[in-house]
Amino acid sequence: NAGVTQTPKFQVLKTGQSMTLQCAQDMNHNSMYWYRQDPGMGLRLIYYSASEGTTDKGEVPNGYNVSRLNKREFSLRLESAAPSQTSVYFCASSTSQGNYGYTFGSGTRLTVV
Amino acid sequence: SQQGEEDPQALSIQEGENATMNCSYKTSINNLQWYRQNSGRGLVHLILIRSNEREKHSGRLRVTLDTSKKSSSLLITASRAADTASYFCATDAWTSGSRLTFGEGTQLTVNP
Numbered sequence: 001n002a003g004v005t006q007t008p009k010f011q012v013l014k015t016g017q018s019m020t021l022q023c024a025q026d027m028n029h030n031s032m033y034w035y036r037q038d039p040g041m042g043l044r045l046i047y048y049s050a051s052e053g054t055t056d057k058g059e060v061p062n063g064y065n066v067s068r069l070n071k072r073e074f075s076l077r078l079e080s081a082a083p084s085q086t087s088v089y090f091c092a093s094s095t096s097q098g099n100y101g102y103t104f105g106s107g108t109r110l111t112v113v
Numbered sequence: 114s115q116q117g118e119e120d121p122q123a124l125s126i127q128e129g130e131n132a133t134m135n136c137s138y139k140t141s142i143n144n145l146q147w148y149r150q151n152s153g154r155g156l157v158h159l160i161l162i163r164s165n166e167r168e169k170h171s172g173r174l175r176v177t178l179d180t181s182k183k184s185s186s187l188l189i190t191a192s193r194a195a196d197t198a199s200y201f202c203a204t205d206a207w208t209s210g211s212r213l214t215f216g217e218g219t220q221l222t223v224n225p
Contacts, residue, residue: 004155031211042117042201042215043156058212090155098211101146101158 002026006091006105013081013112021076021108023091029103030096032074034058034066036087037107043090049074051096081112117145117202117216125222132189134219136202137182143205145178146213147187150199159187159200192223 004025013019025032030051035043035058045058049068063085065077074093078085088109092102120135136145144163148156162169162178162185169176175188189196199220203213 033212035215040217042217043203045212045214048212059214092156094211096211098205098213099144099161101148101161102156102213103158104148104155106155107153 004091004093004103004105006089006108008108009106010109011111013078013110015082015112017081018077018079019081019110020078021089021091021110022073023075023105024073025091025093025103026072027093027103028071029093030071031094031098032068033092033094033102034064034074034076035090035092036060036085037090038087046076046089078110081110083112086110086112117204117214119200119202119216119219121219122217123220123222125224126192127224128192128194130192130223132192132196132221132223134187134200134202134221136185136187136216138185138202138204138216139183140204140206142180143207145176145185146203146205147174147176147185148201148203148215150201150218152198156201189221192221194223194225197221197223 007022033048034046047066052071091105094102117138146161147159199218201218203215
């Protein structure tokens with residue numbers, strides 16, 4: 001099925017550990033995004049990639065890095081996880097102008113202990 | 114900071130009733146979008162309304178946009194239990210490309 005695939009779905013990390021969240025889309029979209037969602041809050045943009053080869057910071061980039069590996073894949077890396085990064089992470093993709101809305105993955109639920 | 118603010122935060126209605134959710138935002142926008150999120154799932158795009166449009170329909174959904182008041186509303190008619198979900202408005206205010214800013218959402222419960 002066409003869409004956005006995120007792995008893993010669940011992860012528990014110890015403080016200070018690192019990990020990479022993977023995201024891949026097969027809709028030939030140019031733009032990709034990483035958001036985090038915390039209880040009682042909407043989604044906050046961490047990083048985005050307007051097109052292959054470009055990445056930019058969003059609203060809450062501290063503690064994260066990203067890689068746009070190719071047009072399909074956009075990964076999010078936590079170098080040294082902190083409890084404040086406990087959240088649900090969503091990857092999304094869209095056309096360059098977003099005129100048809102975003103397509104979201106099913107999310108990664110991350111707990112940092 | 115959040116661009117959009119939804120009202121109410123929570124809404125509980127009976128099946129068959131209409132549900133209305135409101136969204137206010139702060140800056141000029143290119144378009145405004147509504148998304149649904151079922152518990153534990155990703156967001157699903159429902160409808161997009163451009164800044165030069167005032168009303169849009171899609172099935173049982175009706176969206177209005179008032180740019181002078183910087184507000185939008187989502188009406189779901191003849192609600193069903195399956196409409197139980199969180200609903201988010203998101204604004205696209207960027208002149209180049211697309212970056213959505215989401216509100217905090219309205220939790221809708223439709224009781225059978």
